[in-house]
Amino acid sequence: MTSSNRQFKDSLYEQLARIGKALASPIRLELLDVLSQGPRTVESIANEVNQSVANTSQHLQILRSARVIESERNGVNIIYRLADQEVLGLCGVLRRVGEARLLEVRQVTEAFLRERGALERTDNETLLERVRRGEVTVLDVRPTDEFLAGHIPGAISVPLSELEQKMADLPPDREIVAYCRGPLCVMSIEAVNRLNEKGYQATRWEEGVADWVARGFAIQTGAV
Amino acid sequence: MTSSNRQFKDSLYEQLARIGKALASPIRLELLDVLSQGPRTVESIANEVNQSVANTSQHLQILRSARVIESERNGVNIIYRLADQEVLGLCGVLRRVGEARLLEVRQVTEAFLRERGALERTDNETLLERVRRGEVTVLDVRPTDEFLAGHIPGAISVPLSELEQKMADLPPDREIVAYCRGPLCVMSIEAVNRLNEKGYQATRWEEGVADWVARGFAIQTGAV
DNA sequence: CTTATATTCAATTATTTAATTGAATGCTTG
DNA sequence: CAAGCATTCAATTAAATAATTGAATATAAG
Secondary structure (H helix, E strand, C coil): CCHHHHHHHHHHHHHHHHHHHHCCCHHHHHHHHHHCCCCEEHHHHHHHHCCCHHHHHHHHHHHHHCCCEEEEEECCEEEEEECCHHHHHHHHHHHHHHHHHCHHHHHHHHHHHHHCCCCCCCCHHHHHHHHHHCCCEEEECCCHHHHHHCECCCCEECCHHHHHHHHHHCCCCCCEEEEECCCCCCHHHHHHHHHHHCCCCEEEEEEEHHHHHHCCCCCECCCC | CCHHHHHHHHHHHHHHHHHHHHCCCHHHHHHHHHHCCCCEEHHHHHHHHCCCHHHHHHHHHHHHHCCCEEEEEECCEEEEEECCHHHHHHHHHHHHHHHHHCHHHHHHHHHHHHHCCCCCCCCHHHHHHHHHCCCCEEEECCCHHHHHHCECCCCEECCHHHHHHHHHHCCCCCCEEEEECCCCCCHHHHHHHHHHHCCCCEEEEEEEHHHHHHCCCCCECCCC
């Protein structure tokens, strides 16, 4: 290979490695997951991931420098968001490769689900078909701002913290499917457990909005 | 969030970051690109990326530890290969995010193509359709072992080094489309330039076999 | 203009990563 | 069994990365 081709390759991979480096930190991967649910402020993100605001901010600078997130000022707050759907896809692929290839990921995940009584696999694909056909009542049990940022069309927003109050409004003889942020989020596990305790017929759809989008389906923003 | 949820998240992202760290090095990204064309020995890879065998081997250990590549011994040689298609997809998504989001990637790439007289964009999608309909003669100008590892069905293997000898066998009045490893490989550029100089009507399809696979199309292995 | 709040920056320290070099290991051949 | 070849390992050195802490900056409110 000529030396100018060599130089070109070196430059190109140096640049692409910026994205790899952005993904090389556990904290930054969590930041990206948090942002995949919708835009947030630094303080809110820092609380979610249990890190100092300064440390969170530094990691956000690295992600922004790699152009995988963007920011805009809103008064004293800075709102961060994922740069685009392709970045969302990148996070999804990395997680799927991790789940498929790293035994440790599966071990950690199964321990997590077993502790919460959610290890039993439902038929996720059949459930998805029934959701799409409108055969079940779909609950989004994430916080309201994440629902507003984007949700499965037809889903009802019932944040976990409001489930007790709103449970009585749910049709008692219609099957319920609850989802939240994704396979590793406990909200839908908790919601399904509570609903079934009260005699509802609830099932957890273990994916999240990002997975729905990755499947090519449209989402709804705003209140409906 | 309860402390056991926090611990779970910390463990999970620690594990997923192993893959991010694997991708955080320019050399390892190039190794993955090289392996996306087919399995190779350490020495052959080291030559391709212009690194020492020891350094190449160390990076390969990191990639293997992250489970994105696999190895098998073949006498004194060790053959390395990508772990599966999902890893191929991960590399593809990372490159697309880089190309879409990092101005520097586009700058480096355009300079590279301009220097080689290949900056003019052809309509890649129309070309693909014509390839799929069998309307053109398709040449794979990569080395033979990469052709054997996997190629577009119906493509003829004409490694760049053999183009002069084999050119006379090509139908003179049928349009030719040449491809190689991907947008940043010079073989198809060189091949198209030479063919057009000799009066053939040749166009470059700038993607590679990995992109063909990412589009969901089947590839052919072996000699046909 | 001053104070409060949110966020970023800079310096420091500790840890991790990367390239080099020479030794060690595994397989093949004579 | 010894020599050759391919590959990996280990130690060393230098560079890069990460968390903490305190200072600096930007915006809003009184």
